Amino acid sequence: MIDEGGPSKGLYETTLLSQDVRLKGRPKLCSDCGLCDSLLRPHMPKTCVFVQNQTAEIELRLHQRQREDSEEMLFGIYRAMHIARMQRPRPHAQWSGIVTSLAGRLLELGLVDGVITTGQVPGTRFAPQPFLARTPEQVYASAGNKPCLSPNLHILDDVRKSAVRRLAFIGTGCQVHMLRAAEHELDLERLYIIGIPCSDNVTYPDLQLFLQLISCSPETVVHYEFMQDFSIWLHHEQGKRERVNFIDIPMDQLGQIFHLHVSHVSIIPIHSPI
Numbered sequence: 534m535i536d537e538g539g540p541s542k543g544l545y546e547t548t549l550l551s552q553d554v555r556l557k558g559r560p561k562l563c564s565d566c567g568l569c570d571s572l573l574r575p576h577m578p579k580t581c582v583f584v585q586n587q588t589a590e591i592e593l594r595l596h597q598r599q600r601e602d603s604e605e606m607l608f609g610i611y612r613a614m615h616i617a618r619m620q621r622p623r624p625h626a627q628w629s630g631i632v633t634s635l636a637g638r639l640l641e642l643g644l645v646d647g648v649i650t651t652g653q654v655p656g657t658r659f660a661p662q663p664f665l666a667r668t669p670e671q672v673y674a675s676a677g678n679k680p681c682l683s684p685n686l687h688i689l690d691d692v693r694k695s696a697v698r699r700l701a702f703i704g705t706g707c708q709v710h711m712l713r714a715a716e717h718e719l720d721l722e723r724l725y726i727i728g729i730p731c732s733d734n735v736t737y738p739d740l741q742l743f744l745q746l747i748s749c750s751p752e753t754v755v756h757y758e759f760m761q762d763f764s765i766w767l768h769h770e771q772g773k774r775e776r777v778n779f780i781d782i783p784m785d786q787l788g789q790i791f792h793l794h795v796s797h798v799s800i801i802p803i804h805s806p807i
């Protein structure tokens with residue numbers, strides 16, 4: 534049963550709130566997936582991965598089998614695995630833009646009516662603003678990672694109010710878990726998931742703090758990556774690069790801001806349940 538009481542707060546506020554305020558009344562570990570800000574809030578205890586991880590059951594329902602070998606233990610159940618990149622990278626994409634290209638193509642081919650994807654709050658580079666895209670161009674414009682917690686499932690309220698019955702969702706493992714566990718409430722004809730990996734995540738204010746502490750020019754950072762050479766590579770506007778050794782990160786000032794470690798919660802790259 535859907536609680537018609539309405540969402541607790543708006544998207545913009547959710548994104549910008551501090552962690553303490555945000556997590557009030559939530560499970561101790563919360564990735565702000567947005568479900569609790571939607572009308573599906575009453576289903577949180579039965580869908581939240583941090584309350585009860587149902588990955589094995591969900592995979593069994595979708596694939597009619599369990600993970601079988603060591604590769605699947607790491608990556609989830611798959612039919613085929615490919616390493617690929619776009620021949621012509623999309624502007625502003627995180628890597629080459631495969632994720633937004635797949636979702637845009639679903640709209641171009643008329644296989645879906647809408648895509649839940651994540652743009653940015655106007656005037657910011659990284660504050661995430663999920664929305665329901667209805668055209669390929671809107672999806673392409675949402676390219677690029679906003680490396681912080683994003684309440685994407687809040688947008689399911691927009692889906693329920695709209696005529697969208699064939700939906701694509703781009704999101705992280707924990708969001709995908711909640712969506713798969715709640716999908717029977719949505720009355721969708723078809724659901725495509727384009728999963729993106731996510732192991733650690735932070736709130737937007739904590740991301741700003743992090744960049745201020747580690748970078749000599751936090752406001753010009755367009756992209757950063759934790760690399761295998763034990764350093765963070767920060768890419769700035771106009772192509773400048775900065776490298777910060779892990780050992781030089783002021784952990785004493787950062788506290789516990791990277792608080793989530795949700796590795797590979799069975800993300801299915803693209804899948805239709807029907």
Ligand SMILES: Cc1cc2nc3c(=O)[nH]c(=O)nc-3n(C[C@H](O)[C@H](O)[C@H](O)COP(=O)(O)OP(=O)(O)OC[C@H]3O[C@@H](n4cnc5c(N)ncnc54)[C@H](O)[C@@H]3O)c2cc1C
Nearest residue numbers: 626627628629630631632633650651676677678679683730
């Ligand atoms: C918080 C976070 C941490 C990540 N950490 C890693 C990592 O350590 N290593 C790694 O390999 N990959 C990581 N990823 C995934 C990586 O960003 C994607 O795989 C990458 O964007 C794909 O590149 P692309 O050029 O194909 O995507 P693009 O075509 O640029 O599309 C990026 C897509 O990501 C979506 N998106 C952006 N920000 C968010 C968000 N906050 N929440 C949900 N969706 C979002 C957008 O809707 C867009 O559709 C992380 C993603 C997030 C959200």
